[in-house]
Amino acid sequence: MLWSIRIPRIVVAAMIGALLAMAGTIMQGLFRNPLADPALVGVSSGGAFAAAFTIVVLDTVVAPNAAASAAQALPLAAFAGSLITTLLLYRISSRDGRTSVAMFLLSGLAIAALANAGIGLLIFLADDRQLRDITFWMLGSLGGATWSKAALIAPFVAVAAFATPFIARGLDVLVLGESEAFHAGVRVERLKMICIVLVSAMTGGAVAICGVIGFIGIVVPHLLRLAIGPGHRNLLPASALFGASLMVFADTFARVLAAPAEIPVGILTATIGAPFFLYILLRQRALVGS
């Protein structure tokens, strides 16, 4: 029981937490914006929309009797959805090499709203079983974690861990601005493309396994910057460790809070993360005002 149910769930939770926290850290470095979070600006919603589209359309139109094919296509679809959303977000909010914070947040909200509208339409079209699957994506849960899912998510973690040392210095210099980073010897366009693909892959992989889980990517980097500073060489691996801890803790809490029923972990992370997000907003306003 422990080896077949509990341990794979813990392993998957740790890997998902690490991915989401690292994705948040990279996104905040890339956009030079401490409010950037894959779930907040619609990247997760884009992935969830692609996953819901796969659940409904692939299941109904392409292969009505092949549920396995839909399950296999889900990670790829979620990755593609996240990638398209991130590229769209970057294209809209960047102009002449500069990223507007207001445009970034507002376009992120608009994309998230559009993706949620699409998910609403798919919910309307879905049958009972598909409806249950889509609800699972929207709320986020680790209830279905198995060793095979752990094996599915492991390559994403490996790629992220491998890429971290190569992008850390670039992200540090990028804080100064894109032209300054270019003159400091950073290949800005290549760095941006690597970061966008990484964030999309990490978010898409996480969404494909456990649905939309928000606020891990915004809470973790903020807390860690207070402890170890803003340098990405330390911040990225520390985010992975702390994100993993937070996710395992949140999942355990979600599991025991209303036992034997289970609260979807996405609800719990949003309950913790949303007040924290408001706190950051108010703190920024106080800093700007003073």
Next chain:
Amino acid sequence: MSSAAPARTGHIAGHRRRPASVIVFAALISLLLVVMLLAATIGAAGIPLSRL
């Protein structure tokens, strides 16, 4: 002919030094291990501890 001791790289007088990253990483790894152990042993969701 007295030569001043070279200033330590990265150290600025008057600035509070951050805790060594080694300590932070050790704390984070310990936290992860403790949380994972807790998650593995807390019985819930219909699985009593005695049946694990």
